[in-house]
Amino acid sequence: MAMKNNPLNDIVKCDIDVSSPGSSGASFDAILLVVPGPGESGEKTMERTTAVSAADELLDYGFKTEDPAYLAAMVAFSQSPSPDTLYVCVRKTAGEEDGAGGLLEEADQSAGEDGTEIPGGSGAEGSEEETQEPGNEEETGASGYEDLAITLSRAGREAEFYGIHITAFKDPSDVKAAVAWAEANEKLFGFEYSDLGSCPVSNFSYYRSFCVYSGSADGYTLDQQPAENQYAALAWMAKCFGYDPGTETWHLKELAAIVPSALGTDQKKELGEGHINTFLRYAGCNCTIGGMTLSGEWIDVIRFRDWLKADMQTRVFQVLKSNRKVPFTDSGIGLVEGAMERSLKEGQDIGGIAPTEYDADDNAIPGYQVSVPRVSDLTEDQRKSRKLPNCNYSARLAGAIHVVEIKGYLTF
Numbered sequence: 001m002a003m004k005n006n007p008l009n010d011i012v013k014c015d016i017d018v019s020s021p022g023s024s025g026a027s028f029d030a031i032l033l034v035v036p037g038p039g040e041s042g043e044k045t046m047e048r049t050t051a052v053s054a055a056d057e058l059l060d061y062g063f064k065t066e067d068p069a070y071l072a073a074m075v076a077f078s079q080s081p082s083p084d085t086l087y088v089c090v091r092k093t094a095g096e097e098d099g100a101g102g103l104l105e106e107a108d109q110s111a112g113e114d115g116t117e118i119p120g121g122s123g124a125e126g127s128e129e130e131t132q133e134p135g136n137e138e139e140t141g142a143s144g145y146e147d148l149a150i151t152l153s154r155a156g157r158e159a160e161f162y163g164i165h166i167t168a169f170k171d172p173s174d175v176k177a178a179v180a181w182a183e184a185n186e187k188l189f190g191f192e193y194s195d196l197g198s199c200p201v202s203n204f205s206y207y208r209s210f211c212v213y214s215g216s217a218d219g220y221t222l223d224q225q226p227a228e229n230q231y232a233a234l235a236w237m238a239k240c241f242g243y244d245p246g247t248e249t250w251h252l253k254e255l256a257a258i259v260p261s262a263l264g265t266d267q268k269k270e271l272g273e274g275h276i277n278t279f280l281r282y283a284g285c286n287c288t289i290g291g292m293t294l295s296g297e298w299i300d301v302i303r304f305r306d307w308l309k310a311d312m313q314t315r316v317f318q319v320l321k322s323n324r325k326v327p328f329t330d331s332g333i334g335l336v337e338g339a340m341e342r343s344l345k346e347g348q349d350i351g352g353i354a355p356t357e358y359d360a361d362d363n364a365i366p367g368y369q370v371s372v373p374r375v376s377d378l379t380e381d382q383r384k385s386r387k388l389p390n391c392n393y394s395a396r397l398a399g400a401i402h403v404v405e406i407k408g409y410l411t412f
Contacts, residue, residue, distance in 0.1 A: 026310040028303060029241040031076065031083060031234070032161040034151055034178075035069035036168055037090040038062030049089040049158035058088070068168035068230075075231040078256040081242025089155040091169070092146045142169050148177040156185065162306075163241060164189040165234040172200035179209040179294075186306060188299070190233030194225060196267065204275060206294045207302060212236060212277045218262040228257040232279055236288055240299075245307035246352025249400035250291035250299045255279060260286045291402070301397060304352040312343040328383050330375050336391060337372045344368040344395055354396040368395035 032049070042062030052058060055073035063070050069088065076086055142148075148166065155161070164187055166178050175191050182189035183206055193200055194215030201211070214232035217225050228235075235255045240248055260281045263271070268289075271278055277290035291299050316339045319326060326332045347353040347368075354367045370393045375383070382389060 026162075026306075027160050028162050028245050028307050028310075029083065030085070030087060030159070030161040031163040031165060031237055031241060032087045032089060032152075032155055032159065033069065033072055033076075033234075034089050034091050034148070034155070034164070034166045034169065035072070036067075036145075037093070038067065038069075039064065046088065046090050049087050049155045051085045051087055051159070053085045071227060072165065072167040072231045072234055075228050075235050075257050076238040079235055079239040079242070080256065081239065083238050083241060087155070087159045087161050089151060089158070091142070091148070091151045093144050094146055096146070142171055142174055145169075148174050149181050152178065152181045152185075162188055162303075163237045165231070165237065166191070167231070167234070170200070170230075175200040179206055182208045188237070188303065190237045192230065192233045194229065199274070199276065201294065204294045204296075207297050208293065210277060210293045210299055211275075212279065212288075213261065213271055214258065214279060216261040216263060216267075217259040218281065220259065226259045229259055232258050236277075244350055246300075246304040246347055246350045246398075248300055249402065250277075250288060251400070251402045252287045252289070254285060254287050258286070298400075300400070304347070304397075308343065308347050308352070311346065312340060315339040315343050328375065328386065328388075333372050333375065333388060336388060337370055340370050340372075340391065340393055341368075344370065344393060347395070351398055354398045365396075368393060 037046075038058075038061055040062050042060050044060045046061045050061075052073065055070055055077055058067075058070050058073060059065070065071075073086055073088075076083060145151075148169070152164065164178060164182055166174055169175075170193070178189050178191070179201060181187070187208060189209040190212070191200070191209070192212040192214040194213070196213065196215055199211065199213075201209075210233065212233045214229040215225060216222070217229055220226060232255065235258050236250065236253065239253055239255060240250050258279055260279050263278065263280065268278065268280070272290065275290070275292045275294055275296045277288060277292065279286065280289050281287075293299055293302060316336055319335050319339045323335070326335055344353060344367075348355060356367050357365045359365060371390075372392075373388075373390045378389075
């Protein structure tokens with residue numbers, strides 16, 4: 001006869017909390033396409049920002065194969081590596097009802113580089129006010145459409161994306177609006193133009209937008225340029241977003257479906273000096289040349305910086321969340337320091353941060369350093385506030401080699 005066991009809970013009470021790991025939710029490989037709406041209704045209605053994994057999915061929404069949205073998606077998905085999905089947002093026409101049933105209103109024309117108020121933030125790096133010349137049609141934006149900043153803000157509420165391409169909207173004011181919005185909202189915006197000497201922006205002090213000259217296609221007349229070249233920046237973004245941040249350079253990348261430009265020496269020099277990227281042919285290979293934002297910073301540096309910020313924030317948050325309490329002691333501060341170091345080590349492992357190296361005297365040059373305060377260095381008010389200040393780090397970027405100079409001599 002089996003004897004009855006009493007529950008061990010009477011003697012050993014055991015409770016287990018399950019803590020969900022923190023996640024930043026940030027994506028550094030997702031691209032948003034802002035497109036005109038389809039000409040007719042389809043089997044589905046694109047009522048909000050929608051993810052597609054193939055260009056043909058757009059046909060279900062009423063888009064045609066000759067529409068810019070379809071052509072752009074085809075170019076993006078033609079790259080290797082290619083994106084898993086693209087986010088597509090239809091730019092609404094002026095007066096079209098918004099999701100709340102009201103009519104869309106034009107944004108206040110008072111702030112931002114293009115004269116529009118930028119929802120979601122202001123004070124973009126290097127922005128400067130520009131006034132619109134009366135009667136200048138190039139500065140009016142896409143006629144009949146809502147303000148682009150409204151479109152981008154709506155897409156930002158509906159989807160998590162990092163890269164932006166405003167497909168089919170080439171007006172200078174639209175480009176400037178996208179530049180300013182990307183700067184204020186920590187996104188990356190790419191655009192292209194094909195009229196040499198007519199870049200749609202004049203302010204080149206932005207760090208989050210890059211430009212590609214995709215005109216003068218080799219083998220084509222100026223009035224018969226390949227349609228795919230209108231999406232060169234998108235193709236470049238789609239390819240390079242296939243690499244993890246910190247592992248890539250955007251220089252010397254081959255792009256499917258894009259025809260290289262035929263440029264003279266002076267033209268290449270002028271574009272390079274203006275931080276305008278190109279797609280040229282070298283040694284039988286069609287490849288991107290440059291890899292810079294409008295400011296002259298490297299695109300891969302901006303992307304890696306954004307990744308490192310999101311990763312470090314998430315790791316430190318997880319320390320605060322997963323522990324019942326992080327004490328305001330040297331050991332508690334050490335937990336925060338450890339999370340910072342793990343993030344920097346991850347950045348070093350993937351190639352964004354330089355490894356520890358040595359000078360000619362064999363002195364170590366660390367790739368990164370972290371410093372945090374000791375409790376004894378903080379005032380009573382600082383400790384009472386429960387805010388930990390002065391957590392700092394420095395790191396050396398690994399960078400990339402783009403150009404090699406070789407000198408030598410031969411003798412008998």
